[in-house]
Amino acid sequence: MINWTEVPKTELHLHIEGAAPPDFIRMLAAEKNVDLSKIFKDDGSYVWKDFAEFLQTYEAACSVLQTPDDFRRLTEAVLDVSAAHGVIYTEMFLSPDFCGGGDLEAWKDYLAAMTVGAENGKAKHGIETRFISTCIRHFGPEKAVQTAKITALTAGGLLTGYGMGGEERHLHAADFSKSFEIAAEAGLGLTSHAGEICGAESVRETLDFLNVARIGHGVRAIEDADLIARLVEEQIVLEVCPGSNIALNVYPTWGDHPIEKLRKAGVPVTVSTDDPPYFYTDMTREYRKLHETFGWGLADFKAINRTAMQAAFCDDKTRQRLMAKFE
Protein backbone atom coordinates (compact mmCIF):
# COMPACT_ATOMS: atom_id res chain seq x y z
CA MET A 1 0.00 0.00 0.00
CA ILE A 2 1.42 3.36 -1.03
CA ASN A 3 1.18 6.15 1.53
CA TRP A 4 0.00 8.89 -0.87
CA THR A 5 0.44 11.63 1.72
CA GLU A 6 4.17 11.05 1.88
CA VAL A 7 4.79 11.01 -1.87
CA PRO A 8 6.56 14.30 -2.78
CA LYS A 9 4.45 16.63 -4.88
CA THR A 10 4.46 19.90 -6.77
CA GLU A 11 1.40 22.09 -7.12
CA LEU A 12 1.11 24.80 -9.78
CA HIS A 13 -2.52 25.88 -9.35
CA LEU A 14 -3.69 26.97 -5.90
CA HIS A 15 -5.64 30.14 -5.09
CA ILE A 16 -4.47 31.49 -1.75
CA GLU A 17 -7.94 32.75 -0.75
CA GLY A 18 -9.58 29.59 -2.13
CA ALA A 19 -7.24 27.47 -0.04
CA ALA A 20 -8.24 29.25 3.18
CA PRO A 21 -9.36 26.64 5.71
CA PRO A 22 -12.98 27.43 6.74
CA ASP A 23 -11.91 27.51 10.41
CA PHE A 24 -9.34 30.19 9.57
CA ILE A 25 -11.96 32.37 7.83
CA ARG A 26 -14.40 31.86 10.75
CA MET A 27 -11.66 32.88 13.19
CA LEU A 28 -10.98 36.10 11.26
CA ALA A 29 -14.73 36.82 11.00
CA ALA A 30 -15.01 36.49 14.79
CA GLU A 31 -11.96 38.71 15.36
CA LYS A 32 -13.41 41.40 13.09
CA ASN A 33 -17.04 41.03 14.16
CA VAL A 34 -18.21 40.18 10.64
CA ASP A 35 -21.24 37.90 10.26
CA LEU A 36 -20.29 35.30 7.66
CA SER A 37 -22.70 32.61 8.87
CA LYS A 38 -24.50 32.58 5.50
CA ILE A 39 -21.44 31.22 3.67
CA PHE A 40 -21.01 28.21 5.95
CA LYS A 41 -23.03 25.00 6.17
CA ASP A 42 -23.87 23.39 9.52
CA ASP A 43 -20.92 21.02 9.10
CA GLY A 44 -18.60 24.06 8.83
CA SER A 45 -17.83 23.76 5.11
CA TYR A 46 -18.37 26.53 2.52
CA VAL A 47 -21.84 26.93 0.93
CA TRP A 48 -22.16 27.01 -2.88
CA LYS A 49 -24.07 25.04 -5.50
CA ASP A 50 -22.62 26.06 -8.87
CA PHE A 51 -19.65 27.98 -10.29
CA ALA A 52 -21.31 31.43 -10.05
CA GLU A 53 -22.27 30.83 -6.42
CA PHE A 54 -18.80 29.45 -5.67
CA LEU A 55 -17.31 32.76 -6.87
CA GLN A 56 -19.77 34.70 -4.68
CA THR A 57 -18.96 32.70 -1.55
CA TYR A 58 -15.26 33.04 -2.34
CA GLU A 59 -15.52 36.82 -2.52
CA ALA A 60 -17.60 36.96 0.69
CA ALA A 61 -14.91 34.94 2.50
CA CYS A 62 -12.30 37.39 1.17
CA SER A 63 -14.08 40.25 2.95
CA VAL A 64 -12.47 39.25 6.27
CA LEU A 65 -8.98 39.07 4.76
CA GLN A 66 -8.26 42.72 5.40
CA THR A 67 -4.70 43.46 6.45
CA PRO A 68 -1.25 42.40 5.23
CA ASP A 69 -0.86 40.41 8.44
CA ASP A 70 -4.13 38.53 7.72
CA PHE A 71 -2.54 37.44 4.44
CA ARG A 72 0.74 36.47 6.16
CA ARG A 73 -1.21 34.26 8.54
CA LEU A 74 -3.23 32.86 5.63
CA THR A 75 -0.03 32.07 3.68
CA GLU A 76 1.33 30.15 6.65
CA ALA A 77 -1.97 28.30 7.26
CA VAL A 78 -2.13 27.26 3.60
CA LEU A 79 1.51 26.13 3.52
CA ASP A 80 0.97 24.08 6.69
CA VAL A 81 -1.74 22.13 4.85
CA SER A 82 0.24 21.81 1.60
CA ALA A 83 3.33 20.55 3.42
CA ALA A 84 1.21 18.08 5.42
CA HIS A 85 0.19 16.56 2.06
CA GLY A 86 3.75 16.18 0.81
CA VAL A 87 3.93 19.31 -1.37
CA ILE A 88 7.56 20.48 -1.72
CA TYR A 89 7.02 23.18 -4.36
CA THR A 90 3.89 25.29 -4.71
CA GLU A 91 2.74 28.22 -6.80
CA MET A 92 -0.02 30.31 -5.28
CA PHE A 93 -2.34 32.67 -7.09
CA LEU A 94 -2.56 36.03 -5.31
CA SER A 95 -5.14 38.65 -6.24
CA PRO A 96 -4.03 42.30 -5.93
CA ASP A 97 -7.75 43.16 -6.14
CA PHE A 98 -8.18 41.55 -2.71
CA CYS A 99 -4.88 42.97 -1.44
CA GLY A 100 -5.20 46.73 -1.32
CA GLY A 101 -7.79 47.18 -4.08
CA GLY A 102 -5.28 47.81 -6.87
CA ASP A 103 -3.19 50.44 -5.04
CA LEU A 104 0.55 49.98 -5.65
CA GLU A 105 1.78 51.05 -2.20
CA ALA A 106 -0.79 48.90 -0.42
CA TRP A 107 0.00 45.92 -2.67
CA LYS A 108 3.71 46.22 -1.79
CA ASP A 109 2.81 45.79 1.90
CA TYR A 110 0.61 42.76 1.22
CA LEU A 111 3.22 41.16 -1.03
CA ALA A 112 5.94 41.73 1.57
CA ALA A 113 3.74 40.13 4.24
CA MET A 114 2.95 37.08 2.09
CA THR A 115 6.65 36.77 1.29
CA VAL A 116 7.37 36.63 5.03
CA GLY A 117 4.64 33.96 5.30
CA ALA A 118 6.29 31.93 2.52
CA GLU A 119 9.73 32.29 4.13
CA ASN A 120 8.31 31.13 7.45
CA GLY A 121 6.68 28.19 5.66
CA LYS A 122 10.02 27.29 4.10
CA ALA A 123 11.82 27.51 7.43
CA LYS A 124 9.17 25.33 9.09
CA HIS A 125 8.54 22.73 6.37
CA GLY A 126 11.19 23.17 3.65
CA ILE A 127 8.40 23.97 1.15
CA GLU A 128 9.36 26.29 -1.73
CA THR A 129 6.78 28.89 -2.85
CA ARG A 130 6.35 31.18 -5.84
CA PHE A 131 3.53 33.68 -6.38
CA ILE A 132 1.40 34.28 -9.46
CA SER A 133 -0.44 37.60 -9.37
CA THR A 134 -3.87 37.27 -10.98
CA CYS A 135 -6.42 39.60 -12.43
CA ILE A 136 -10.06 38.66 -12.03
CA ARG A 137 -11.82 38.28 -15.34
CA HIS A 138 -15.26 39.48 -14.24
CA PHE A 139 -13.74 42.63 -12.73
CA GLY A 140 -13.00 43.64 -16.34
CA PRO A 141 -10.07 44.58 -18.60
CA GLU A 142 -9.34 47.98 -17.03
CA LYS A 143 -8.77 46.48 -13.59
CA ALA A 144 -6.72 43.76 -15.27
CA VAL A 145 -4.41 46.38 -16.79
CA GLN A 146 -4.00 48.04 -13.38
CA THR A 147 -3.26 44.63 -11.82
CA ALA A 148 -0.68 43.91 -14.52
CA LYS A 149 0.97 47.31 -14.00
CA ILE A 150 1.38 46.90 -10.25
CA THR A 151 2.51 43.31 -10.76
CA ALA A 152 5.14 44.41 -13.28
CA LEU A 153 6.39 47.08 -10.86
CA THR A 154 6.81 44.51 -8.07
CA ALA A 155 8.01 41.51 -10.12
CA GLY A 156 10.97 39.59 -8.74
CA GLY A 157 11.64 37.74 -5.51
CA LEU A 158 8.88 35.18 -5.09
CA LEU A 159 6.55 36.98 -7.51
CA THR A 160 7.31 35.26 -10.79
CA GLY A 161 4.01 34.86 -12.65
CA TYR A 162 0.91 36.61 -13.89
CA GLY A 163 -2.45 35.01 -14.57
CA MET A 164 -6.22 35.36 -14.81
CA GLY A 165 -9.00 33.63 -12.87
CA GLY A 166 -12.66 34.41 -12.37
CA GLU A 167 -15.79 34.02 -14.48
CA GLU A 168 -14.70 32.43 -17.77
CA ARG A 169 -18.00 33.30 -19.46
CA HIS A 170 -17.22 37.01 -19.08
CA LEU A 171 -15.91 38.74 -22.27
CA HIS A 172 -13.17 37.22 -24.47
CA ALA A 173 -9.49 36.50 -23.94
CA ALA A 174 -8.62 39.19 -26.50
CA ASP A 175 -10.12 41.81 -24.17
CA PHE A 176 -7.33 41.06 -21.70
CA SER A 177 -4.37 41.02 -24.11
CA LYS A 178 -3.05 44.43 -22.99
CA SER A 179 -2.68 43.26 -19.39
CA PHE A 180 -0.85 40.10 -20.45
CA GLU A 181 1.48 42.16 -22.68
CA ILE A 182 2.43 44.33 -19.70
CA ALA A 183 3.14 41.24 -17.60
CA ALA A 184 5.13 39.56 -20.40
CA GLU A 185 7.31 42.66 -20.77
CA ALA A 186 8.14 42.41 -17.07
CA GLY A 187 9.45 38.88 -17.67
CA LEU A 188 6.68 37.14 -15.75
CA GLY A 189 5.54 33.58 -16.54
CA LEU A 190 2.02 33.61 -17.98
CA THR A 191 -0.99 31.38 -17.34
CA SER A 192 -4.74 31.83 -17.60
CA HIS A 193 -7.82 29.87 -16.63
CA ALA A 194 -9.62 28.56 -19.73
CA GLY A 195 -11.44 25.44 -20.84
CA GLU A 196 -12.87 24.87 -17.37
CA ILE A 197 -16.40 26.27 -17.61
CA CYS A 198 -16.24 27.15 -21.32
CA GLY A 199 -15.19 24.80 -24.11
CA ALA A 200 -12.26 24.40 -26.48
CA GLU A 201 -12.80 27.77 -28.18
CA SER A 202 -11.97 29.53 -24.91
CA VAL A 203 -8.62 27.69 -24.77
CA ARG A 204 -7.89 28.54 -28.39
CA GLU A 205 -8.61 32.25 -27.83
CA THR A 206 -6.42 32.24 -24.75
CA LEU A 207 -3.50 30.79 -26.72
CA ASP A 208 -4.10 33.18 -29.62
CA PHE A 209 -4.34 36.38 -27.59
CA LEU A 210 -2.61 35.97 -24.23
CA ASN A 211 0.64 34.20 -25.15
CA VAL A 212 0.50 31.91 -22.14
CA ALA A 213 2.87 28.98 -21.52
CA ARG A 214 0.33 27.26 -19.30
CA ILE A 215 -3.45 27.00 -19.06
CA GLY A 216 -5.37 26.76 -15.79
CA HIS A 217 -7.56 23.65 -16.28
CA GLY A 218 -7.79 23.51 -20.10
CA VAL A 219 -9.45 20.12 -19.79
CA ARG A 220 -12.31 20.90 -22.15
CA ALA A 221 -9.71 21.06 -24.95
CA ILE A 222 -10.50 17.34 -25.14
CA GLU A 223 -13.62 18.33 -27.14
CA ASP A 224 -11.48 19.41 -30.13
CA ALA A 225 -8.87 17.14 -31.75
CA ASP A 226 -7.16 19.99 -33.64
CA LEU A 227 -6.70 21.89 -30.40
CA ILE A 228 -5.23 18.82 -28.71
CA ALA A 229 -2.72 18.58 -31.58
CA ARG A 230 -1.82 22.24 -31.01
CA LEU A 231 -1.32 21.76 -27.25
CA VAL A 232 1.00 18.84 -28.00
CA GLU A 233 2.87 20.71 -30.74
CA GLU A 234 3.35 23.84 -28.61
CA GLN A 235 3.82 21.82 -25.40
CA ILE A 236 1.31 23.97 -23.51
CA VAL A 237 1.17 22.74 -19.93
CA LEU A 238 -2.26 22.16 -18.38
CA GLU A 239 -2.72 22.83 -14.67
CA VAL A 240 -5.34 20.13 -14.23
CA CYS A 241 -7.43 20.09 -11.06
CA PRO A 242 -9.54 16.93 -11.36
CA GLY A 243 -11.26 17.09 -7.96
CA SER A 244 -12.25 20.70 -8.62
CA ASN A 245 -13.73 19.77 -12.02
CA ILE A 246 -15.76 16.97 -10.46
CA ALA A 247 -17.01 19.11 -7.55
CA LEU A 248 -18.10 21.79 -10.04
CA ASN A 249 -19.75 19.08 -12.15
CA VAL A 250 -17.65 19.74 -15.25
CA TYR A 251 -17.42 15.91 -15.26
CA PRO A 252 -19.81 13.67 -13.33
CA THR A 253 -17.26 11.12 -12.02
CA TRP A 254 -13.49 10.56 -11.82
CA GLY A 255 -13.80 7.94 -14.55
CA ASP A 256 -15.23 10.59 -16.89
CA HIS A 257 -12.35 13.01 -16.32
CA PRO A 258 -10.16 13.47 -19.46
CA ILE A 259 -6.78 13.80 -17.71
CA GLU A 260 -5.67 10.31 -18.78
CA LYS A 261 -6.77 10.85 -22.41
CA LEU A 262 -4.93 14.17 -22.48
CA ARG A 263 -1.79 12.60 -21.06
CA LYS A 264 -1.92 9.69 -23.52
CA ALA A 265 -2.31 12.18 -26.39
CA GLY A 266 0.97 13.81 -25.33
CA VAL A 267 -0.41 16.95 -23.68
CA PRO A 268 1.80 17.94 -20.71
CA VAL A 269 -0.52 17.63 -17.71
CA THR A 270 0.09 18.44 -14.05
CA VAL A 271 -2.08 17.94 -10.94
CA SER A 272 -3.34 20.58 -8.48
CA THR A 273 -6.25 21.23 -6.10
CA ASP A 274 -7.41 24.78 -7.11
CA ASP A 275 -9.47 25.69 -3.99
CA PRO A 276 -9.19 22.57 -1.83
CA PRO A 277 -11.66 23.19 1.03
CA TYR A 278 -14.33 24.42 -1.38
CA PHE A 279 -13.97 21.24 -3.43
CA TYR A 280 -13.54 18.82 -0.49
CA THR A 281 -10.10 17.79 -1.65
CA ASP A 282 -6.37 17.89 -0.96
CA MET A 283 -3.25 16.73 -2.82
CA THR A 284 -3.26 13.33 -1.11
CA ARG A 285 -6.81 12.69 -2.29
CA GLU A 286 -6.02 13.84 -5.86
CA TYR A 287 -3.12 11.37 -6.09
CA ARG A 288 -5.06 8.54 -4.49
CA LYS A 289 -8.07 9.05 -6.79
CA LEU A 290 -5.84 9.17 -9.89
CA HIS A 291 -4.19 5.94 -8.73
CA GLU A 292 -7.54 4.26 -8.10
CA THR A 293 -9.21 5.54 -11.28
CA PHE A 294 -6.44 5.31 -13.87
CA GLY A 295 -3.90 3.08 -12.17
CA TRP A 296 -1.24 5.78 -11.95
CA GLY A 297 1.76 4.60 -9.92
CA LEU A 298 4.83 6.23 -8.45
CA ALA A 299 6.64 6.40 -11.81
CA ASP A 300 3.64 8.19 -13.38
CA PHE A 301 3.55 10.75 -10.58
CA LYS A 302 7.30 11.33 -10.85
CA ALA A 303 6.80 12.09 -14.54
CA ILE A 304 3.88 14.42 -13.76
CA ASN A 305 6.03 16.26 -11.21
CA ARG A 306 8.95 16.56 -13.63
CA THR A 307 6.53 18.12 -16.14
CA ALA A 308 5.40 20.53 -13.42
CA MET A 309 8.93 21.51 -12.40
CA GLN A 310 9.88 22.03 -16.03
CA ALA A 311 6.94 24.44 -16.37
CA ALA A 312 7.37 26.06 -12.95
CA PHE A 313 7.80 29.82 -12.82
CA CYS A 314 11.06 29.64 -10.88
CA ASP A 315 14.78 30.12 -11.45
CA ASP A 316 16.80 27.26 -12.94
CA LYS A 317 18.77 26.57 -9.77
CA THR A 318 15.54 25.95 -7.82
CA ARG A 319 14.16 23.96 -10.76
CA GLN A 320 17.20 21.65 -10.88
CA ARG A 321 17.28 21.20 -7.11
CA LEU A 322 13.63 20.15 -6.99
CA MET A 323 13.69 18.19 -10.24
CA ALA A 324 16.26 15.90 -8.60
CA LYS A 325 13.58 14.85 -6.08
CA PHE A 326 11.56 13.32 -8.95
CA GLU A 327 14.26 11.21 -10.63
Ligand code: ADE
Ligand atom coordinates in the same frame (compact mmCIF):
# COMPACT_ATOMS: atom_id res chain seq x y z
N1 ADE B 1 -10.89 31.50 -8.81
C1 ADE B 1 -10.72 30.60 -7.84
N2 ADE B 1 -10.97 29.36 -8.28
C2 ADE B 1 -11.31 29.48 -9.58
C3 ADE B 1 -11.67 28.56 -10.58
N3 ADE B 1 -11.74 27.25 -10.36
N4 ADE B 1 -11.97 29.04 -11.80
C4 ADE B 1 -11.90 30.36 -12.04
N5 ADE B 1 -11.56 31.26 -11.13
C5 ADE B 1 -11.26 30.83 -9.91
Ligand code: ZN
Ligand atom coordinates in the same frame (compact mmCIF):
# COMPACT_ATOMS: atom_id res chain seq x y z
ZN1 ZN C 1 -8.25 28.03 -10.42
